Amino acid sequence: MSDKSAFSAALVPYRPISAGLSVTLGVLVWALVLGGWMYLANGNHVPAMFLPDPGKVLATAGKLAMDGSLWSNTIASAQVVLIGFVVSSVVAVPLGLYMGTYRAVQAALDPLVNFIRYLPVTSFVPLFILWIGIGLEERVAVIVFGTFFQQLVMIADAARSVPRDLVNAAYTLGTKRSTTVRHIVFPSTLPAVLDVLRVTVGWAWTYLVVAELVAAKSGLGYMSLKAMRGFQVDIIFLAIAMIGILGLITDQGFRLLRRVIAPWAI
Amino acid sequence: MTSSADITISDVSLRYGKGAKTVLALDGISLDVKPNEFAVIVGPSGCGKSSLLYLIAGLEDLTGGRITVGGQGIEGPGPDRGMVFQSYTLFPWLTVAQNVEYGPRRRGLGEAERKALVDHYLEEVGLASFRNHYPAQLSGGMKQRVAIARALANDPAVLLMDEPFGALDSQTRHTMQRLLLRVWDHSHKTVLFVTHDIEEAILLADRVFVMSGRPGQIRKVLTVDFPRPRVGDIVLDPAFIAMKREIMGLLRSEDDDH
Numbered sequence: 325m326s327d328k329s330a331f332s333a334a335l336v337p338y339r340p341i342s343a344g345l346s347v348t349l350g351v352l353v354w355a356l357v358l359g360g361w362m363y364l365a366n367g368n369h370v371p372a373m374f375l376p377d378p379g380k381v382l383a384t385a386g387k388l389a390m391d392g393s394l395w396s397n398t399i400a401s402a403q404v405v406l407i408g409f410v411v412s413s414v415v416a417v418p419l420g421l422y423m424g425t426y427r428a429v430q431a432a433l434d435p436l437v438n439f440i441r442y443l444p445v446t447s448f449v450p451l452f453i454l455w456i457g458i459g460l461e462e463r464v465a466v467i468v469f470g471t472f473f474q475q476l477v478m479i480a481d482a483a484r485s486v487p488r489d490l491v492n493a494a495y496t497l498g499t500k501r502s503t504t505v506r507h508i509v510f511p512s513t514l515p516a517v518l519d520v521l522r523v524t525v526g527w528a529w530t531y532l533v534v535a536e537l538v539a540a541k542s543g544l545g546y547m548s549l550k551a552m553r554g555f556q557v558d559i560i561f562l563a564i565a566m567i568g569i570l571g572l573i574t575d576q577g578f579r580l581l582r583r584v585i586a587p588w589a590i
Numbered sequence: 591m592t593s594s595a596d597i598t599i600s601d602v603s604l605r606y607g608k609g610a611k612t613v614l615a616l617d618g619i620s621l622d623v624k625p626n627e628f629a630v631i632v633g634p635s636g637c638g639k640s641s642l643l644y645l646i647a648g649l650e651d652l653t654g655g656r657i658t659v660g661g662q663g664i665e666g667p668g669p670d671r672g673m674v675f676q677s678y679t680l681f682p683w684l685t686v687a688q689n690v691e692y693g694p695r696r697r698g699l700g701e702a703e704r705k706a707l708v709d710h711y712l713e714e715v716g717l718a719s720f721r722n723h724y725p726a727q728l729s730g731g732m733k734q735r736v737a738i739a740r741a742l743a744n745d746p747a748v749l750l751m752d753e754p755f756g757a758l759d760s761q762t763r764h765t766m767q768r769l770l771l772r773v774w775d776h777s778h779k780t781v782l783f784v785t786h787d788i789e790e791a792i793l794l795a796d797r798v799f800v801m802s803g804r805p806g807q808i809r810k811v812l813t814v815d816f817p818r819p820r821v822g823d824i825v826l827d828p829a830f831i832a833m834k835r836e837i838m839g840l841l842r843s844e845d846d847d848h
Contacts (some may be wrong), residue, residue: 489679492675497692499666514683588684588725
């Protein structure tokens with residue numbers, strides 16, 4: 325294929341493009357962003373106090389990796405996200421499936437859940453600090469509060485959209501109504517549930533940083549806040565990059581998990 | 591040996607909604623399907639023929655009359671009444687073989703027994719080599735063949751079929767009709783088959799119940815005594831065409847009534 329036809333193919337809506345072009349475009353945008361950053365940081369266009377050079381951030385990464393503080397803060401954050409996310413998901417997944425399957429559960433929970441869902445989590449942070457203190461439990465609580473109700477609603481939606489005749493077919497094959505969630509709704513919605521988890525784990529990271537900025541003695545958000553006080557903008561950049569990298573890894577992890585445990589869903 | 595029961599429908603009616611918005615879907619339907627009989631209900635869309643199958647399957651509750659299968663009243667759905675649906679209802683998370691053994695597994699049959707059933711019925715529908723495929727990898731016709739195998743592997747007393755070939759192209763539909771006749775010849779299970787395709791009805795049936803629409807009522811019962819096995823050219827037989835014309839007439843006069 326000539327360059328010209330590869331280029332014209334890219335202009336056709338929905339037309340697949342070659343793997344080479346796909347990678348090139350992705351790299352190009354990254355290169356533009358990094359190049360723009362270097363240009364702004366190096367040409368005295370923006371004071372170094374506000375925008376560090378990418379090299380400086382890398383050097384800082386190396387320094388903090390050596391003294392261990394980068395790892396301890398990353399692990400501290402990841403731990404809180406993991407605990408909060410698991411606690412939320414372990415309850416939200418089964419409850420959401422029942423909520424989508426049984427109208428009575430939906431009728432009972434919908435009004436409350438839809439009220440709480442629209443409350444900004446940040447407004448609860450002072451309350452949680454008052455109730456729970458500023459330990460790990462408080463940050464876990466913020467994450468759970470931020471993700472649980474969203475997960476619940478999205479998982480209930482997935483359960484509600486299970487085709488009715490799929491359930492009917494299961495009945496005519498001897499499935500008891502009391503085991504419908506276990507035998508039909510759960511396996512049927514598994515790919516959708518994994519997608520919900522993949523999306524909401526990103527939100528968990530957002531709420532974590534919110535919680536750490538307000539009340540924490542470790543973690544990437546805390547590291548950023550401390551750096552701000554010392555005008556160490558390179559460390560702030562490093563913390564942000566670290567969260568991005570962890571997000572990327574988690575996302576790919578969920579994609580892989582979906583391929584492994586739900587290979588039937590394309 | 592497979593099981594086979596009769597179906598008795600007496601004065602069944604079905605109403606949807608309440609008050610002024612009530613819709614009478616079925617109005618005093620009575621019909622009997624004998625054990626080992628292949629009965630077909632043909633009628634215009636919306637005449638309630640599918641609803642009747644859902645009532646027999648126990649997937650909907652009737653609002654009047656009585657239905658029995660093998661002398662037993664209907665109390666919810668159960669594995670004694672197998673059903674093949676118009677929409678594709680294979681479990682997408684299970685392979686073809688796992689779909690077929692789903693019913694036997696629910697009944698608690700052992701692995702060796704289940705495997706024998708899967709082998710037998712996949713052979714019957716000609717899909718033995720697709721046993722490890724997922725439904726998403728199959729064509730529409732293949733999905734319905736697996737659905738038939740899955741229903742039969744559970745050895746229901748009656749098999750209910752709700753326009754199972756309605757979504758298929760005409761070529762595939764013809765293949766599926768021949769396949770169903772062949773499979774049925776081996777089991778002679780009681781079948782109640784619903785369709786709006788007159789030719790399909792005559793080709794398959796021992797008896798055809800012609801249904802009128804809104805509210806659904808049985809208009810006429812025709813006995814189809816073409817010898818079995820029924821092969822390709824039968825649809826061109828003058829007697830076949832005459833019967834087709836009669837049913838068309840019954841359904842058309844139906845249109846004129848409105």
